[in-house]
Amino acid sequence: MIIGVAKEIKNNENRVALTPAGTATLVKAGQRVLFEHSAGIGSGFSDESYIKAGAEIVTDKKELFDKAEMIMKVKEPLAPEYDLFHGGQILFTYLHLAPEPALTKALLAKKVIGIAYETIERNHSLPLLIPMSEVAGRMAVQVGAHWLEKTFSGKGILLGGVPGVESAQVVIIGGGVVGTHAAKMAIGMGARVAIIDKSSERLAYLDDIFGGRVTTIMSNSYNIADWVKQADLLIGAVLLPGAKAPKLVSEEMVKTMEPGSVIVDVAIDQGGSIETIDRATTHSDPTYVKYGVVHYSVANMPGAVARTSTLALTNATIEYALQIASKGWKEALRADSGLAKGLNVFEGKVTFPGVAEAHNLPY
Ligand code: NAD
Incomplete structure (x- = not known):
């Protein structure tokens, strides 16, 4: 799978979705990682460290989104990013869609497969919120x-x-x-x-x-x-x-x-x-x-200690990213009911009850 790691554009957001170690894990498993130029700088990781780990650096954000089958981010997409997505693309990030009608509408219109970190469950807890x-x-x-x-x-x-x-x-x-x-x-x-x-x-x-x-x-x-x-x-x-x-x-x-x-x-x-x-x-x-x-x-207290937070976040997300990339998203969600809870939007429909309720949409 081609995985694109996008640079965060939210004000003062210095975290990034993958560390060089996480990148190396995905590349070793046969995945291709496209990494947006300077996306790791705020967390103290240079482009060179990602190249060493096997990533390809892409300078044009649009090219990254066009090529990637799965986009990995930290924060929810902001308005300037809405148009970059394409149908059938996987988005793996903190989504928090309930208070975000415009973002929900955009992801539905684009038919994005939105898997939210914050609703993935394991043993009655939320493993991607804990870190x-x-x-x-x-x-x-x-x-x-x-x-x-x-x-x-x-x-x-x-x-x-x-x-x-x-x-x-x-x-x-x-x-x-x-x-x-x-x-x-x-x-x-x-x-x-x-x-x-x-x-x-x-x-x-x-x-x-x-x-x-x-x-x-x-x-x-x-x-x-x-x-x-x-x-x-x-x-x-x-x-x-x-x-x-x-x-x-x-x-x-x-x-x-x-x-x-x-x-x-x-x-x-x-x-x-x-x-x-x-x-x-x-x-x-x-x-x-x-x-x-x-x-x-x-x-967003963790944003102040971006390096620690990025390392802790990748430690928690990497196993899920690996599953989605190696098995394909459908099979990965079928195999892990906790991961399946992460699916918030798919094929233009809301698939998470709390989000559907918040926007008065069918579920
Ligand atoms: P948690 O579920 O692990 O713990 C919440 C605790 O609150 C539970 O032990 C529960 O019994 C207790 N509780 C509930 N109602 C109570 C009451 N009336 N009196 C006393 N205790 C009560 O949750 P968490 O992961 O520790 O998160 C706590 C909060 O921190 C959440 O709102 C979370 O979103 C927030 N958070 C904020 C930031 C930030 O940057 N500001 C970062 C991470 C988490």
């Missing part, structure tokens, strides 16, 4: 520590304290993938850590793996209010699959936080879980201050 949650969870503590510094409007405390000086209190709401990885980092930096979750099984698991290093708390508004008040760094990490994030932290609760405390709401990509966070911020202007509290709500 980005791992990145965002770990990053939440890193950015939180940064914004707690006095120069950045924070209260001027070190997460781990020092001998003789108390460490910071980190409170994480949602103990899933993001929350667990945030906890790992916060513990590693010497902070005091509390995790609030609504699932008693999850709290038991977290208690098992972290032992006495975290305090686990059942989620209810009384407990949340109590712990928000004590938080130097509050991390929002809840998820209700397929739904908007619940607003668990009210404006009144935020007012009880000490000035210079920091909120990092990772759940902002699902609407956010904190009442005082009503909009996503960007990497170029990531925070604002409300009631003296620093609010950080960047919706």
